Amino acid sequence: MADKQHLYLVDGSAYIFRAYHRLPPLTNPEGTPVGAVYGYTTMLWKLAEDLDKADGPTHLAVVLDKSSKSFRNEIYDQYKANRPAPPEDLVPQFPLIRHATRAFSLPLIEEPDVEADDMIASYARTAARQGWDVTIVSSDKDLMxxxxxxxxxxxxxxLDTMKSARIGPEEVREKFGVPPELVGDVLALMGDSVDNIPGIFGVGPKTASKLIQDHGSLTAALDSATDMKKSKLKERLLEHRGDAELSRVLVTLKEDCPLPIAIEDMKIATIPPEPLTAFLSEHGFTSLMRRLEGGNGGPGPSTQLHPAKPQNEGEGHAPQGNRQPLPDMPDVDRSAYECVQSVEALDAWIERSFKARLVAVDTETSALDAMQAELVGISLAVGPNEACYIPLTHYTSDAGGDDMFAQRPEQIPLATALEKLKPLLESDAVLKVGQNIKYDLNVLARHDIAIAPIDDTMIVSFALDAGRSQDGIGGGHGMDELAQRHLGHTCLTFKEMCGTGKKAIPFGQVPLDRATEYAAEDADVTLRLYRHLKPRLAVEGGTRVYERVDRPLIPVVAGMERHGIRVDRDRLVGLSERFATEIARLEGEIHEIAGQEFAVGSPKQLGEILFEKMGYKGGKRGKSGQYSTDQSVLEKLDAQGAPIATKVLEWRQLAKLKSTYTDALQQAINPNTGRVHTSYSLTGAQTGRLSSTDPNLQNIPIRTEIGREIRQAFVAEPGNVLLAADYSQIELRLAAHMANVEPLREAFAAGEDIHNRTAREMFGEVDRDTRARAKTINFAILYGISRWGLAGRLGIEAEEAQDLIDTYFARFPGIQRYIVSTLETVRERGYSETLFGRKTWFPRINSKNQAERQGSERAAINAPIQGTSADIIKRAMARMGPALADAGLQPGAPDGVRMLLQVHDELVFELPEGLVDDAKPVIEQVMAEAATPAVELTVPLGIDIGTGLSWDDAH
Known part of the structure; x- marks a missing residue:
């Protein structure tokens, strides 16, 4: 225990809401919601684990809000008036959270009519005046x-526990631009919409910070307004001075509240197990029970967390499925990890790995780009706390770089270590498990090591829990978040190892003892996650999509990333120069229309020009007081005949294409290969679609002339061509099958243009206009579009749009039945499912919040169709290599067929021109039959294939 007294004050209210929004809805055996209780309990547990650390607490208390009123409401009756009531399923958890705190035998402070922030301030100041160190466990800006x-x-x-980040004076200055003692002045100017603190309308964080930086205090900043040049800011400072001064009182923390418990009485020792055991048992927190028993006790009580059920039809959250209990594992003990610095030690670990038949693997590198990163070390784990780190290229250098004067700690030579590891990593007898193992595959492939067979905890998590997070998006599959969620463990962070900003060091310079803790923990945690997540696949129905779709794809996508694609730098340079000229021309025309120069890229300045100076109607201000000038706003003005809106839309498109593609692609060319190597995420879209980053090649416009010009810069190597194979209208075909729409099935079977067929059914005739409208309707209906959305797309009134929707459902009743059935199923089960069993969760499908509910409904209608489409193209990608090999087309070889890109429903290949005739039928057959035998479709899958010297030419 440290000699100096160290008081931790836990902002319990912040913990509660962060826990509620972080975890899925869960209930205890009695059916009471306990998701927030569980999250809150694990957070307290983490603090308790730090008791014996040097920077851990000697004294600790949890502070909660007891009342909704305080002295601030007497000063300003609108204080916190806009705060919504807490969610219904959170209300019954408040008393349970108090019970959880007492179960840890921790002091709980909550005073009537006193806010928790004021109690924290009073305790913190009192302790600091006595020479104590104080850590406030919160991220609340007011407490800064x-x-x-x-x-x-x-x-x-x-201490922000969610980010494992300490916040001191420097961090405050970085956030607010001022020291902590002036934060209140900044807050008074900018206000707070959550607490309904008025501030000064139109003054945001940056302006508020600059005013206080320039003038040193709120009063001085307000006084300076009289000498300012005429401007909106001057008017606002003068007009709303009273609001700012009132806000300064409201944000000032009360530091002299009576202290109900003396700080000396907050001393903490070992937590008595009895009350905590009883609490955990009562609420079915079995994994925490096992941790309390040291990880080696019995299986614990038979109770466990149960999936939350909807409270009433159309209310609350969707059910969350069958969450399985954790297998028995000891707590993470970083001191047990071994740093392998000799060949003998490495041989011993390789032998252990062969005997275990399963080893978790992780690489440490010098950069995030797997195609350029240097290998720094490798970690292995064969069991909980049985992990090691093998440093390979660590060094220390006073010069701060890997120079000739660098000192290298004892470590096995890189070539020797890799030569010994290669048989293990390539052995069919040992399963290699990774977290995002695609990255490790690419790093080690550059050293002539082909890791196989593999499993990936990130992909397993995605197959189980896509979309399951509380915000309803398909994120949350990173190792740190999975460890916190499933293991109740907080991993060391890269920032803790290497620092940030100018003082950051490369991982290769991290001392070996610290590097071992960090790197071996990654392998250890990956293995633990595998033991927890992999058994869930069979129990929860995720095995089929994981084994038949996702896992086979990992090495395929890794290979595509390594292949990359050639781009014509000269063409890109020419396009960038041309775009720059066009952008400058458009800027001049926009300024001429506006009658003055202004920053076209500034939404604030553009809004003032459009709606104040030029007087266009329909301007709407956001919470910051700034006019919205997003795409939809400008498109409406364009439709009304506003020439400036037309020009700004053109300017934005060119500026985006220039910065995102023609400029960025030049920077993305790998100097070693001369090609661009995008990175594909297998978990980036909750429906299962691949997403592309660094650079993103999936958002290049397809149908515009400018988009085609950019695609012309993607070229084949001399003597080769690019081949583009594209599924034709695959989502409409799948809709016809899944909704059993006979007219659409007949049309596809006959090879009829589906939009012509829809136009004939809807409007009785087919011409250019009716076909275009039919095409819009076909796709819009599958995305669950509302009448207002369809009206906007077609430029008609909402009533007419509703008539079209009604007509569509009358002509194709199967589509309406599919939509109704899908929504009923998702509301009942909480998830949608593709034809291959991929689940996408929609936690807000039964939300009382209309926007949340309708957003989930629209996504749920499309998810089975779009997800099935994604599954089919993934199956085609995984089968492509073996099929090409059987045809003697040497897949992946420089003189064979190489699959380079996957963009939406399209695959792009590079191959010698002489192989085109042989490759086309193989590629077409693999794509056409990708669903079989798992799924037999009642409509054919059409594939369009083209070739050319550039990507554009191949279309």
Whole structure:
């Protein structure tokens, strides 16, 4: 225990809401919601684990809000008036959270008519004046006013447990631009919409910060307004001075509240197990029970967390499925990890790995780009706490770089270590498990090591829980988040190892003892996650999509990333120069229309020009007081005949294409290969579609002339051509099959133009206009579009749009039945499912919030169709290599057929021109039959194939 007294003050209210929004809805055996309770309990547990650490607490208390009123409501009756009531399923958890705190035998402070922030401020100042160090466990910006050092030497800092980040004076200055003692002045100017603190309308964080930086205080900043040149800011400062001064009082923390518990009485020792055991048992927190028993006790009580059920039809959250209990595992012990610095030690670990038949593998590198990163070390794990780190290229250098004077710690030579590891990593007898193992595959492939067979915890998690997070998006599959969610463990972070900003060091310079803790923990946690997640696949129905779609794709996508695609740098340079000229011309025309020069890229300035100076109607201000000038706003003005809106839309498109593609692609060319190597995420879209980053090649416009010009810069190597194979209208074909729409099935079977067929059914005739409208309707209906959305796309009134929707459903009743059936199923089960069993979760499908509910409904209608489409093209990609090999087309070889890109429904290949005739039928057959035998479709899958010297030519 540290000699100096260190008080931790936990902002319990912040913990509660962060826990509620972080975890899925769960209930205890009695059916009471406990998702927030569980998250809150694990957070307290993490703090308890730090008790014996040097920077851990000697004294600790949890502070909660007891009342909704305080002295601030007497000063300003609108204080916090806009705060919504807490969610219904959170309300019954508040008393349970108090019970959880008492179960840890921790002091709980909650005073009537006193806000938790004020109690925290009073305790923090009192302790600091006594020379104590104080850590406030919170990320609340209001509490940052307290950070600093007292005259008696006591320090106050903050700990954001979600980011594992300490917040001191420098971090405050980085966030607000001012020291902690001036944060209140900045807050007074900018206000707070959550607490309904008025501030000064139109003054945002940056302006508020600059005013306080320039003038040193709120009063001085307000006084300076009289000498300012005429401007909106001057008017606002003068007109709303009273609001700012009131806000300064409201944001000031009360630091002299009576203290109900003396800080000396907050001393903590070992947590008594009895009350905690009873609490955990009562609520079915079995994994925490096992941790309390040391990880080696019995299986614990038979109770466990149960999936939450909808409270009433159309209310609350969707059910969350069958969450399985954790297998028995000891807590993470970083001191047990071994740093392997000799060949003998490496041989021993390789032998252990062969005997285990399963080893978790992770690489440490010098950069995020797998195609350029240097290998720094490799970690292995064969069991919980049985992990090692093998440093390979670590060094220390006073010069801060890997120079000739660098000192290298004892480590096995890179070539020797890889030569010994290669048989293990390539052995069919040992399963290699990774977290995002695609990255490790690419790093080690550059050293002539082909890792196989493999499993990936990130992909397993995605197959189980896509979309399951509380915000309803398909994220949350990174190792740190999975460890926190499933293991209740907080991993060391890269920032903790290497620092940030100018003082950051490369991982190769991290001392070996610290590097071992970090790197071996990654392998250890990956293995633990595998033991927890992999058994769930069979129990929860995820095995089929994981084994038949996702896992086979990992090495395929890794290979595509390594192949990359050639781009014509000269063409890109020419396009960038031309775009720059066009952008400058458009800027001049926009300024001429506006009658003055302004920053076209500034939404604030553009909004003032459009709606104040030029007087266009329909301007709407956001919470910041700034006019919205997004795409939809400008398109409406364009439709009304506003020439400036037309020009700004053109300017934005060119500026985006220039920065995102023609400029960025030049920077993305790998100097070693001369090609661009995009990175594909297998978990980036919750429906299962691949997403592309660094650079993103999936958002290049397809149908515009400018988009085609950019695609012309993607070229084949001399003597080769590019081949583009595209599924034709695959989502409409799948809709016809899944909704059993006979007219559409007949049309596809006959090879009829589906939009012509829809136009004939809808409007009785087919011409250019009716076909275009039919095409819009076909796709819009599958995305669950509303009448207002369809009206906007077609430029008609909402009533007419509703008539079209009604007519569509009358002509194709199967589509309406599919939509109704899908929504009923998702509301009941909480997830949609593709034809291959891929689940996409929609936690907000039964939300009382109309926007949340309708957004989930629209996504749920399309998810089975779009997800099935994604599954089919993934199956085609995984089968392509073996099929090409059987045809003697040497897949992946420089003189064979290489699959380079996957963009939406399209695959792009590079191959010698002489192989085109042989490759076309193989590629077409693989794509056409990709669904079989798992799924027999009642409509044919059409594939369009083209070739050319550029990507554009291949279309």
């Amino acid at each position: 006013q307290l950070i600093g050092t007292s005259e008696q030497g006591g320090t106050i800092d903050m």
